[in-house]
Amino acid sequence: MAFYQSTATIQDWTRSEKFHNSFLLPKDDVLDSVTKHSKDSGLPDIAVSEAQGKFLNLLARSIGAKRILEIGTLGGFSTIHFARAVPADGNVTTLEFDPLHAKVASENFKRAGVENKITLHVGRAADSLVTLHPEKKFDLVFIDADKSSNVTYFTEAKRLIRSGGVIIVDNAVYEGKVADPEVKDSWAIGTRDLLSFLKDDKEVEATTIGTAGVRGFDGFIYAIRK
Numbered sequence: 001m002a003f004y005q006s007t008a009t010i011q012d013w014t015r016s017e018k019f020h021n022s023f024l025l026p027k028d029d030v031l032d033s034v035t036k037h038s039k040d041s042g043l044p045d046i047a048v049s050e051a052q053g054k055f056l057n058l059l060a061r062s063i064g065a066k067r068i069l070e071i072g073t074l075g076g077f078s079t080i081h082f083a084r085a086v087p088a089d090g091n092v093t094t095l096e097f098d099p100l101h102a103k104v105a106s107e108n109f110k111r112a113g114v115e116n117k118i119t120l121h122v123g124r125a126a127d128s129l130v131t132l133h134p135e136k137k138f139d140l141v142f143i144d145a146d147k148s149s150n151v152t153y154f155t156e157a158k159r160l161i162r163s164g165g166v167i168i169v170d171n172a173v174y175e176g177k178v179a180d181p182e183v184k185d186s187w188a189i190g191t192r193d194l195l196s197f198l199k200d201d202k203e204v205e206a207t208t209i210g211t212a213g214v215r216g217f218d219g220f221i222y223a224i225r226k
């Protein structure tokens, strides 16, 4: 018999994340106003959750990240978490395709007072990535854009990250649909292709961290560049 047979729903996961957040995450007026500005500007509600954002912030600080690359900015919620994590002379490079998202993100960076730490490239991420030849490699890469390009993004991330750096890929579980071969949408296929790619990749070690919360049942692929 299973230890605990879950019949949990999105409402249960949301309540659970909010319960934990109420102990661990102090009220953050800046991030609240960032989220509101994104919503009021018509951006989709698909940023990482508050708990996930804090996880990314803590992870960046845990590894002493100074240079971070993000693929998929939206309104800059995760970007701001990263910008807060890097030191004053650190930088977050973030790539966004949609001009409206980029405009709202830029406004949010100012709102959060972190605009000096962020470099935003507007255009297709695959095009922006090939132009990046940083003097010093990135310490952390966060991949959170169109999932059909996950293998391309991961390959570029390996080129751009230092040995020992961390690559995180969002939405790696997608309500279990990645593991269901019957689901053939681009999100599921893009992440499934990345898993197949990683199976034979000798340049990283990786695992998947499942998460359940405001964003439903999902997870991160967490990889270290050898």
Ligand SMILES: C[S@@+](CC[C@H](N)C(=O)[O-])C[C@H]1O[C@@H](n2cnc3c(N)ncnc32)[C@H](O)[C@@H]1O
Pocket: 046, 047, 048, 071, 072, 073, 074, 075, 076, 077, 078, 079, 095, 096, 097, 098, 101, 123, 124, 125, 126, 144, 145, 146
């Ligand atoms: C899930 S959202 C990013 C959320 C953000 N990382 C956060 O958690 O706050 C994905 C973003 O990737 C952008 N995007 C989609 N395809 C893209 C592409 N080919 N190049 C660059 N950005 C792309 C979308 O416009 C969207 O803003």
Ligand SMILES: [Mg+2]
Pocket: 046, 047, 048, 144, 170, 171
């Ligand atoms: Mg995501």
